[in-house]
Amino acid sequence: MDSKGGVGRDQTLPWKLRQDMAFFRAVTTQGLHGVGAFVPAFRVEPVGDAPPRDTQNAVIMGRKTWLSLPEKHRPLAARQNIILSRNPSALSGIPTCASLEIALCLHDVQVAPEVFVIGGASVFAEAILHPLCHRVILTQIEGDFGCDVFFPAMPERFHCMTTSVWESAFAMSTDAKPIRFRFEIWSTQAS
Ligand SMILES: NC(=O)c1ccc[n+]([C@@H]2O[C@H](COP(=O)([O-])OP(=O)(O)OC[C@H]3O[C@@H](n4cnc5c(N)ncnc54)[C@H](OP(=O)(O)O)[C@@H]3O)[C@@H](O)[C@H]2O)c1
Numbered sequence: 001m002d003s004k005g006g007v008g009r010d011q012t013l014p015w016k017l018r019q020d021m022a023f024f025r026a027v028t029t030q031g032l033h034g035v036g037a038f039v040p041a042f043r044v045e046p047v048g049d050a051p052p053r054d055t056q057n058a059v060i061m062g063r064k065t066w067l068s069l070p071e072k073h074r075p076l077a078a079r080q081n082i083i084l085s086r087n088p089s090a091l092s093g094i095p096t097c098a099s100l101e102i103a104l105c106l107h108d109v110q111v112a113p114e115v116f117v118i119g120g121a122s123v124f125a126e127a128i129l130h131p132l133c134h135r136v137i138l139t140q141i142e143g144d145f146g147c148d149v150f151f152p153a154m155p156e157r158f159h160c161m162t163t164s165v166w167e168s169a170f171a172m173s174t175d176a177k178p179i180r181f182r183f184e185i186w187s188t189q190a191s
Contacts (some may be wrong), residue, residue: 006147
């Protein structure tokens with residue numbers, strides 16, 4: 001999210017950072033093991049490749065986020081993709097789930113090693129209040145990107161556990177100015 005808590009603009013991500021995308025892919029496919037490569041303080045042992053998994057992590061997203069993904073990238077590879085919609089025929093031919101609770105009860109989600117809610121803003125707002133939500137892994141992007149959807153206020157039960165150092169990178173667009181970013185892990189646990 002940007003400095004104002006913005007997470008999207010015009011149904012897309014206002015920043016296209018290769019590092020952010022790599023972080024997202026690593027975390028959602030490998031879980032904590034993936035985080036360690038980007039936030040050294042959070043490295044989990046053993047260091048190295050993630051152990052092979054029989055089952056994939058699950059990513060839960062709202063219908064608009066699904067539609068915002070480039071067609072060539074959906075479904076997101078090596079993850080169980082669960083899409084929320086209150087309208088069962090919203091996406092022709094693509095199964096959707098009518099509520100977050102129903103999604104969390106799906107067999108694929110129940111057996112997933114880790115479950116990630118990946119947006120958008122409306123799903124973040126509901127999920128962050130859910131008792132099963134105990135960790136928030138986010139990319140902090142410096143600046144105001146004129147977003148029209150925002151991350152919810154962080155509930156008091158979450159504490160920032162660790163951050164990466166600030167880095168700068170050029171966006172994948174034609175923007176001339178580098179973007180400063182860092183990764184943060186918030187948790188409900190004390191340590
Ligand atoms: N920065 C980030 O990390 C990030 C991540 C993801 C997305 N985004 C951005 O966020 C924006 C999209 O967010 P958004 O809030 O507008 O849309 P969204 O949350 O992606 O999708 C909203 C839709 O999801 C369905 N939905 C949401 N909660 C539901 C629930 N509890 N049960 C059943 N269905 C539910 C509804 O679909 P129906 O209308 O079909 O019922 C709703 O209209 C885009 O700009 C996207 O690029 C940013």
